[in-house]
Amino acid sequence: MKKNWNGKAYKNHLWSCATATTVPEFERAMLALKEFNKDCYKYLADIPPSQWARSHFTGRAVTDILLNNMCEVLNRWLVDARDKPIIIALEYVREYLMKRIVNVLGKCKNSDQLLTPYATKQFEVIKKEASKLTVLWSGSQQYQVNGPYGEQVVVDFGNRECACRKWEIIGIPCKHVVAALYNLNANDDQVGPPDEVGAPEHWVHSVYKIDTWKNTYTFTINPINGRSMWPKSNVPYTLMPPKKIVRAGRPKKNRRKGLQEKDNISKDGRLSKKGISMQCSNCKEFGHNKRGCTNGGTSGTGKKRTRNASTSGTSKKKSKK
Structure with a gap:
């Protein structure tokens, strides 16, 4: 679905359908998706709801x-x-x-x-x-x-x-x-x-x-002794490892990431928070975090940052003059 219909709006419609616990709620969510995009609705309607929708579990x-x-x-x-x-x-x-x-x-x-x-x-x-x-x-x-x-x-x-x-x-x-x-x-x-x-x-x-x-x-799970204390086997022949085909380039160690995971990873390798609504731990409001909070609280770092920003701006103007 992400290959053909990408974006936060499609994602929200999909999760509304998947997390619905009752069949009427699921049908209302599917109807809202149909009004939003009929092709995407047909794609999801062809998949049995018992495989992805909680309402049919x-x-x-x-x-x-x-x-x-x-x-x-x-x-x-x-x-x-x-x-x-x-x-x-x-x-x-x-x-x-x-x-x-x-x-x-x-x-x-x-x-x-x-x-x-x-x-x-x-x-x-x-x-x-x-x-x-x-x-x-x-x-x-x-x-x-x-x-x-x-x-x-x-x-x-x-x-x-x-x-x-x-x-x-x-x-x-x-x-x-x-x-x-x-x-x-x-x-x-x-x-x-x-x-x-x-x-x-x-x-x-x-x-x-x-x-x-x-x-x-x-x-x-019980511990075991190291290889030096293992009993020797009486097998008359030596078991050789299979031939390994060495391919060109450095071998990959990390697993292959899915399409959705690649889109959510930033340049530094961490998960991106793009599109996520942040909630402040001080005032419990959405739209900012604790560092940028101006509604008071335990830290007060947001007010300090705004004052520092204003003073730094005035100092720059004085230096230019």
């Missing part, structure tokens, strides 16, 4: 990831072992996994929360959004949750479902479910879910819990 994976970033992280750490012989490369992978397992076990040991650090950070944002919603109880295990801009969904605790489908697809209760749980805990006379209510974290899928994270890394 079954929820079996229990994740909100639409990219292969997890594979790229492992690929990045193994870049130093690519040009090594096979045994040395495998030893590099083994040692890396040993260190990774130990690091994760250390984080699990120091964590006293019910969820993993990533899930905890994500769930805190959801709980803040849930405080802005209003809840109506129907007298059964279903709740009507109303939000701004005409948002209205039904939460069904009996089937563990929400009309927005985020709870089903991702596995983490959405803001509508958390708001209904808050209402349920505040009213003891209501007929609650089939099991104990407890904290909202108890309704998160088990894949995000710290106990599951610990069980995933219970299998350790």
Whole structure:
């Protein structure tokens, strides 16, 4: 798609279609793309939505990831072992996994929360959004949750479902479910879910819990002795490596980058921030960062920079005179 329809507008339309969690929301996003460009709409319409649109996912994976970033992280750490012989490369992978397992076990040991650090950070944002919603109880295990801009969904605790489908697809209760749980805990006379209510974290899928994270890394990789202590083999012949064809030029070590990655890389080799809306960590407003903030805050570097710029301009004028 990027080869034929490039630009931020097409990218935003694509992500609106891909991140929609319900079929009506997906259809509205596709209709907006059709009004914007019919040829691009036809290109995406020919691809089955179950392969790229979250609204058509079954929820079996229990994740909100639409990219292969997890594979790229492992690929990045193994870049130093690519040009090594096979045994040395495998030893590099083994040692890396040993260190990774130990690091994760250390984080699990120091964590006293019910969820993993990533899930905890994500769930805190959801709980803040849930405080802005209003809840109506129907007298059964279903709740009507109303939000701004005409948002209205039904939460069904009996089937563990929400009309927005985020709870089903991702596995983490959405803001509508958390708001209904808050209402349920505040009213003891209501007929609650089939099991104990407890904290909202108890309704998160088990894949995000710290106990599951610990069980995933219970299998350790044992160390081995070096090559000098390996037993000698009684094979009567010597195994020779295959003939290597040396090509002209310096061999490439880095992986081949995709078309979208090449466009986002600047001249110094780092990812470009072109087209990204910056958010200030002081005033939380978009359009600038902490260094250029003029709304006060902890640093105040933005005001200093503006004063220095004005004084430097006057000094230059005096020197010219």
